[in-house]
Amino acid sequence: MKAKTAVLTAVETAEVIDRELPELGEHDVLVKIDANNICTSEYGAFNGARKRPLPLVFGHEWAGTVVEVGSAVDSVAVGDYIASGYQYDPYSEPSREGRTSECTELQSADHPNPDGYFGNAGCANYAVAKEVACYKIDKGIDPSVAALLEPLGTCCAGFRRFGIEYGQTVVVIGAGTMGVLNALVAKAHGCRVIITEMMPKKLETAAKLGLETIDVSKCDPVEKVRELTGGKGADGVIIAVGASGAYAQALEMAKEKRAHLLIFAAGYPAPKWELDPNTVHYRRMVIVGSYGADAVDFREAASMINMGAADFSQLVEEKIPLDKIQEAFEEACKPGMYRISVQCQED
Ligand SMILES: [Zn+2]
Structure with a gap:
């Protein structure tokens, strides 16, 4: 055939x-x-x-x-x-x-x-x-x-390994398709989710989906995250853009101790990140990389689609x-x- x-x-x-x-x-x-x-x-x-x-x-x-x-x-x-x-x-x-x-x-x-x-x-x-x-x-x-099952499944996979719990605050950097899907998965798990973006159209979509937004063309996103979290910083940050600047920003947005970072996006050409191991050590950070999804994640994604989670x-x-x-x-x-x-x- x-x-x-x-x-x-x-x-x-x-x-x-x-x-x-x-x-x-x-x-x-x-x-x-x-x-x-x-x-x-x-x-x-x-x-x-x-x-x-x-x-x-x-x-x-x-x-x-x-x-x-x-x-x-x-x-x-x-x-x-x-x-x-x-x-x-x-x-x-x-x-x-x-x-x-x-x-x-x-x-x-x-x-x-x-x-x-x-x-x-x-x-x-x-x-x-x-x-x-x-x-x-x-x-x-x-x-x-x-x-959307496949991209959503990869976000379920990332979240499963992220180590972030119900009620915690997650910042997602970038409101592209993967940023928004990551945000929706975190929200479905009971997190407070803030998403940063500079394109008005994407900010609008994120807001329509019930996400708190930070327009990075209008303010310093690090300061804004601090302000929105009472000075504490985010429990977790998901980096959903493949841009070098996002990595340093994620470290600054994250709370001082025991913050979790999820590196989700790849960048072409490959982004650069100068990471001081002492920072990770003293701040007791958890840094997770995620790519792809397992069967258990696709089942979760299928449930989210079937129940109309967003x-x-x-x-x-x-x-x-x-x-x-x-x-x-x-x-x-x-x-x-x-x-x-x-x-x-x-x-
Ligand atoms: Zn794909």
Whole structure:
């Protein structure tokens, strides 16, 4: 069977091809994809900021309906509405210990396929996925919102390891898609959440979602955080932008002793951070890095989407049909955009 599949063929060039789908393996499902959102890592490859192998059949943030299942599939059925997490080998050592995201050979978004294309090929009208990568979403939820499962799952993963508790104050630096999703996860866990940003549009979205905002174009965010916390500083700071200045700022915003920092974003080119180990030592700091998500995190993210934990539709900037994939990427690359959602069915 052939699928209309989006492919990045060169920097600044995306097109749609008819690509033969692989045979359905015993643990595979065939999914009719409704929406695939364009991830930061993908428009970074489109605009040349990130090096990835080409031609790349990208797409890992999608939602759709199961239309066929392999002979051994038992956790999902034809007709189920699902969104994608990561595939993994359930019998591998990391998976047995709950760290499913560490089955790296199966998870890479750049893996080679026998036909010469690289990637997961989720931005298509049909895709073959592993049963373990599928998470059930309630019917009636907008596919572009359901497709936020993967980025939301990574925020659940970060929060799980952050070590911040109910009632504590968290500052999130940066109100991009990942900053806002991190903030919503912290809020869902009962934290007071303050988010810093300079773009008026993003500040507005964050405020609409019930987050306290600091407009860094109008004040010194460090002083403002101190003021809002009675001079104490934040219990935790999540760095959700890949900019060098954010790291020093996070140290200053954090409370003096036992603060937790979560390093969430990557920057291209790589940000610089001069960290004095004595500071970490004397201030008894906890510094956590997070990337990807395990099955437990995707289940939590699916619950958040299904219960309507927030108005996630605020993060869907625009819906663009698959045939206009070039335009979709051009839109995604504009500064300040939330997710561009590619609509994969013609009707
Ligand atoms: Zn992603």
